[in-house]
Amino acid sequence: DAGVTQSPTHLIKTRGQHVTLRCSPISGHKSVSWYQQVLGQGPQFIFQYYEKEERGRGNFPDRFSARQFPNYSSELNVNALLLGDSALYLCASSADRMNTEAFFGQGTRLTVV
Amino acid sequence: EDQVTQSPEALRLQEGESSSLNCSYTVSGLRGLFWYRQDPGKGPEFLFTLYSAGEEKEKERLKATLTKKESFLHITAPKPEDSATYLCAVQAPWGFGNEKLTFGTGTRLTIIP
Numbered sequence: 001d002a003g004v005t006q007s008p009t010h011l012i013k014t015r016g017q018h019v020t021l022r023c024s025p026i027s028g029h030k031s032v033s034w035y036q037q038v039l040g041q042g043p044q045f046i047f048q049y050y051e052k053e054e055r056g057r058g059n060f061p062d063r064f065s066a067r068q069f070p071n072y073s074s075e076l077n078v079n080a081l082l083l084g085d086s087a088l089y090l091c092a093s094s095a096d097r098m099n100t101e102a103f104f105g106q107g108t109r110l111t112v113v
Numbered sequence: 114e115d116q117v118t119q120s121p122e123a124l125r126l127q128e129g130e131s132s133s134l135n136c137s138y139t140v141s142g143l144r145g146l147f148w149y150r151q152d153p154g155k156g157p158e159f160l161f162t163l164y165s166a167g168e169e170k171e172k173e174r175l176k177a178t179l180t181k182k183e184s185f186l187h188i189t190a191p192k193p194e195d196s197a198t199y200l201c202a203v204q205a206p207w208g209f210g211n212e213k214l215t216f217g218t219g220t221r222l223t224i225i226p
Binding site: 055109 | 156202
């Protein structure tokens with residue numbers, strides 16, 4: 001079985017640009033969460049979607065947005081990129097809304113220059 | 114606000130030298146405490162979820178325990194392949210937006226052959 005897949009794996013963007021990150025959950029999983037992990041820190045919660053509805057939003061500016069599609073895949077969008085947005089962006093999927101067992105993808109390494 | 118503190122930040126052990134990693138937490142009620150393993154540049158790998166004080170779970174050389182204020186990850190006779198960063202996360206009780214995981218900064222474990 002395929003795990004959580006994220007694309008792209010690496011990305012370099014310039015300040016002020018926009019970026020879209022993609023996530024395909026494990027087959028049958030309806031919950032997708034996004035986390036940002038800065039080097040040396042633990043992951044920080046950005047969004048959760050379950051059954052295409054937003055279930056939670058972390059303490060991130062409105063430049064960050066996300067959505068979940070009918071096939072449960074998800075996109076994370078970040079506008080007006082700042083240098084501080086450079087991080088590993090992680091997607092986690094779970095079969096249930098409460099993330100009883102949340103499985104992470106390999107992440108997208110975003111570098112803003 | 115939920116807080117998770119992990120100690121030590123880094124730990125170097127000789128192969129076969131058993132030890133424990135600590136995760137202390139402050140949360141307004143605890144639904145679950147999660148342990149993950151993360152290799153450099155990769156997404157976290159799910160290990161355990163613990164739900165109530167006194168609960169224990171084991172996987173190979175790892176055993177996780179939970180009290181009302183902290184959790185321990187015991188590693189018995191570790192091998193070099195156990196080298197990784199171990200992350201602890203907590204989840205608040207049921208409620209809208211409480212499905213997120215709040216992570217600590219991790220313990221970087223190095224096992225020396």
